[in-house]
Amino acid sequence: MKVESVSIDWDGGTVSGRLIRGEKRPGVLLAHGAGTDQDHPMMVGLRDGIGALGYPVMTFNYAYTERGSKRPDPQERLLSVHRAALDWFKDNVTGRVALMGRSMGGRMGTYLAAEGADIEGVVLHSYPLHPAGKPEKLRKDHLSGITVPMLFLVGTRDPLSRMALFDRWVRPLPTAETFEVADGDHSMRVRKASGRTNEQVQEEIMARLAEWLAARQPN
Numbered sequence: 022m023k024v025e026s027v028s029i030d031w032d033g034g035t036v037s038g039r040l041i042r043g044e045k046r047p048g049v050l051l052a053h054g055a056g057t058d059q060d061h062p063m064m065v066g067l068r069d070g071i072g073a074l075g076y077p078v079m080t081f082n083y084a085y086t087e088r089g090s091k092r093p094d095p096q097e098r099l100l101s102v103h104r105a106a107l108d109w110f111k112d113n114v115t116g117r118v119a120l121m122g123r124s125m126g127g128r129m130g131t132y133l134a135a136e137g138a139d140i141e142g143v144v145l146h147s148y149p150l151h152p153a154g155k156p157e158k159l160r161k162d163h164l165s166g167i168t169v170p171m172l173f174l175v176g177t178r179d180p181l182s183r184m185a186l187f188d189r190w191v192r193p194l195p196t197a198e199t200f201e202v203a204d205g206d207h208s209m210r211v212r213k214a215s216g217r218t219n220e221q222v223q224e225e226i227m228a229r230l231a232e233w234l235a236a237r238q239p240n
C-alpha cells in the first residue's frame with residue numbers, strides 16, 4: 022500500500038497527514054490520542070489495517086504534536102484542526118467519512134458528531150469516559166445528542182473507562198454498539214493470563230471494525 026504525505030491547512034497554520042487511498046466507502050479519518058502522534062506504531066497499525074480492508078484512511082497530527090509538544094492544545098484548537106482534516110479528506114478523497122479516534126482523538130470526534138458534522142458514524146477506540154483516577158468527571162453529556170452510529174471498542178480493564186460507568190452511561194445509548202476486549206487496558210493490551218496475545222486482540226478489533234464499515238457501505 023502506498024502512504025502519501027499530505028498537508029492540511031487550518032486556521033492556525035498547517036499540519037501533516039498520512040493518506041492511503043482506497044475504493045470502498047466510507048473513508049476513515051483516524052485521530053491520534055493525547056500521548057502519541059500519527060506515526061506511533063499503534064496508529065500506523067490501525068491505519069494500515071484499515072487500508073488493507075480497501076477503505077481510504079487518513080491520519081493527521083494535531084497542532085501541538087506537529088510542533089513537537091507533548092501537551093495537548095485547548096479543546097477548541099484541537100477541534101479546529103480536526104474539522105480542517107475532515108474537510109480536506111472529504112474534499113480531496115471521499116465525500117463519505119467515518120470518524121475514528123484513539124482516546125482523546127475519539128473524544129474530539131464525538132464533539133464534532135454532536136455538533137452535527139456530516140459523517141457516517143464514529144468509532145471510539147478506548148474512549149476516555151473520565152480522566153484516570155477521577156471517575157466523577159464524566160465526559161458523557163454530549164454523547165446522548167449524537168444521532169449517527171457509534172462503535173465503542175472498550176477494554177474491560179481500561180482505567181479511563183470503568184466498566185460499571187460505561188455500562189450505565191454509554192452502552193444504553195440508542196446509536197451505540199459496543200465491542201468489549203476482555204482484559205484489555207487503555208492500550209488494548211492483555212495479560213498472559215487472558216490466554217490471548219496482543220496480536221490476536223488487534224485481529225479481533227480489526228475484524229469487528231471491518232463488519233461495522235461494511236454495514237456503512239452504500240447499497
